[in-house]
Amino acid sequence: MPSPKLRENCADCPIRYRAVCAYCEPDELEVLERIKSYSEIASGQPIFFAGEPMTHVASVVTGAAVLSRTLEDGRRQINGVMLPSDFIGRPWRETIPFDVTAAGPVTLCRFERKAFEAILKETPHVSERLLSMTLDDLDAARDWAVVLGRMAARERIAAFLLFLSRRLGKPTPGNAQRITFSMPLTREAIADALGLTLETASRQMSALRRDGLIETEGRSTVIVPDLTALQDEAQDDADGSDIL
Amino acid sequence: MPSPKLRENCADCPIRYRAVCAYCEPDELEVLERIKSYSEIASGQPIFFAGEPMTHVASVVTGAAVLSRTLEDGRRQINGVMLPSDFIGRPWRETIPFDVTAAGPVTLCRFERKAFEAILKETPHVSERLLSMTLDDLDAARDWAVVLGRMAARERIAAFLLFLSRRLGKPTPGNAQRITFSMPLTREAIADALGLTLETASRQMSALRRDGLIETEGRSTVIVPDLTALQDEAQDDADGSDIL
DNA sequence: CGTAAATTTGAAATTAATCAAGATGGGTGG
DNA sequence: CCACCCATCTTGATTAATTTCAAATTTACG
Known part of the structure; x- marks a missing residue:
């Protein structure tokens, strides 16, 4: 430190x-x-x-x-x-x-x-x-x-992971689409941010992991192997400028 | 005009x-x-x-x-x-x-x-x-x-009617809690604002009317007989300054 | 290493969405 | 001026998604 x-x-x-x-x-x-x-x-x-x-x-x-x-x-x-x-x-x-x-x-x-x-x-x-x-x-x-108003649980989680990828993510050397970041929120806080229950948030994280859209290491490290695939899940057509 | x-x-x-x-x-x-x-x-x-x-x-x-x-x-x-x-x-x-x-x-x-x-x-x-x-x-x-994230359909409708009451409502002479306004949005637009379907928006409007929280005249006039009752439905403890 | 908090997973219950007709009312033209 | 018409709204039945309730399991930390 x-x-x-x-x-x-x-x-x-x-x-x-x-x-x-x-x-x-x-x-x-x-x-x-x-x-x-x-x-x-x-x-x-x-x-x-x-x-x-x-x-x-x-x-x-x-x-x-x-x-x-x-x-x-x-x-x-x-x-x-x-x-x-x-x-x-x-x-x-x-x-x-x-x-x-x-x-x-x-x-x-x-x-x-x-x-x-x-x-x-x-x-x-x-x-x-x-x-x-x-x-x-x-x-x-x-x-x-x-x-919050129009996205399904899976899409909300994807959108949130995308937001964090853009703000906190570090690209892997040699593979700019592979992003790693440290998840700053608990499942409960993720749920509270997305208008879901913590169980639904957990289930959808698991589903995205099963489907290869994210990988995790320990409780906090999240790896997005392919940012464009995550963008598709999140219905995000933009370049990210809209979220800042 | x-x-x-x-x-x-x-x-x-x-x-x-x-x-x-x-x-x-x-x-x-x-x-x-x-x-x-x-x-x-x-x-x-x-x-x-x-x-x-x-x-x-x-x-x-x-x-x-x-x-x-x-x-x-x-x-x-x-x-x-x-x-x-x-x-x-x-x-x-x-x-x-x-x-x-x-x-x-x-x-x-x-x-x-x-x-x-x-x-x-x-x-x-x-x-x-x-x-x-x-x-x-x-x-x-x-x-x-x-x-959008935490309220049930009925509460969303109540919160929206409360917002319109505060921005557009005119109190009845002699009864400051009785508010009348003209609804500027169709059911479809209300639904799109609240993250609901137009059927659910319509059903909840009907439910609030049945329960005496609102009255309607024609398609656009909405009367809130008791603003505090509507505030309770909308889980709104504040004085409205927070919504502007 | 033990432990408590955090997370994951499962099954049942609930809410809202979807699918499907009708009813209403505002506006228009006869 | 009134009847008709179309858009809008209401209501009903069924389906799908998420919540709720209930245990297990994992992980970070002391």
Whole structure:
């Protein structure tokens, strides 16, 4: 595990060119650098609770967090999987709209909300980037409605694996279509993200494995031997730009 | 029907204080006024097709439009119902991500995209309002995931009627809990918005009518005799601010 | 290595989809 | 102005998919 010290300098940050600071010039980075603070959250721990005051906003640096809402009778829907470079929280809003939970160990780059709002007003490169990211997130959330509203269980799992392949996957040297990634969510969380039960999620993972669309090693490593085959299962005709 | 002339002046516009221009000062409105143009679309007509160049962005002034995506085998998901004051399109994007269709007669206040982008850069009141609206839309899209992922057919219908009640409903004089609105979507469109079949949508509407949660007059008028009863059906504990 | 959590698998029950007629109502032309 | 017609909506019966209930099995970790 790398020392936290490695991340103190924005220039060395792994999400430097994808996060909300992506468009910043070196002098603008310094302004952000002054108010940022890192926060390490252990697996499964809550980061924010829905309804509480939004004191901070943050970028995910490493790990995965989930946004979720739970109905009174316990049904839970995960409505966002936040991966490195994703932005959590909203300026100008007083309260958090969703529960935010660490799906595994998470590192956040946090900003006190009021201070971040001040920067937004003064730094067009930050507000432009935030608008752009928010519009992308909105498109992605609307794309996800197709998965939840119209796709069968097998297709939902395929679509989710495709999403993770694109965001987390590393191609095998010499075979760009063979992708490996580490699954950041449990079966229960996958089910909650896809509007399924954990049994159905497990069964469909097994089915995709039986059919050769994925391979697994241990609990977390997933290998997609042929990304195009997975795209076909997920009814995904696009190049991936639509999911970001 | 009011003459289109009535809308030529932004100051008289029905969505003046809710649309993307809400924060504008009179002098800023003039800048928008110079590049706007109204467009009337007949019921059922396409407004934009997914994938085509985004030449314009627009605000819905009257009527209702839907954003949708259709899979190759014909399954369709409506992933946004755009009502008066909602903003359609995204600055900086070259192509439209979804099909946009008039659910009934629609009036749009359109802006040539490039010209609108120029205004965004020069007018913080417009870009701030657009960011705020986009963040609200994102929260609403994520709230909708709970409906699509975790709610039973009856709850989905109730949640949708609640959404329309809040956006379109007029309270009965003397009884603020008794709401009337005009349903802008066909049963098929309701089904496509909720991830159901039109038969299931129809059956659940009938069930809610039988159970006294709604009344109907003709094909389009819906009356909600008691909004709180509908909220209970929709598992909605909030005050509606979360859906906007 | 033992253990508890996570996952897999099986069988029965339930919900919604599909297949199939009818009924309703808004609009139009006689 | 009214009757007819077509699109839309409703309702019914059957089928298919997913959930629910219930054990086994595996895996990561102390």
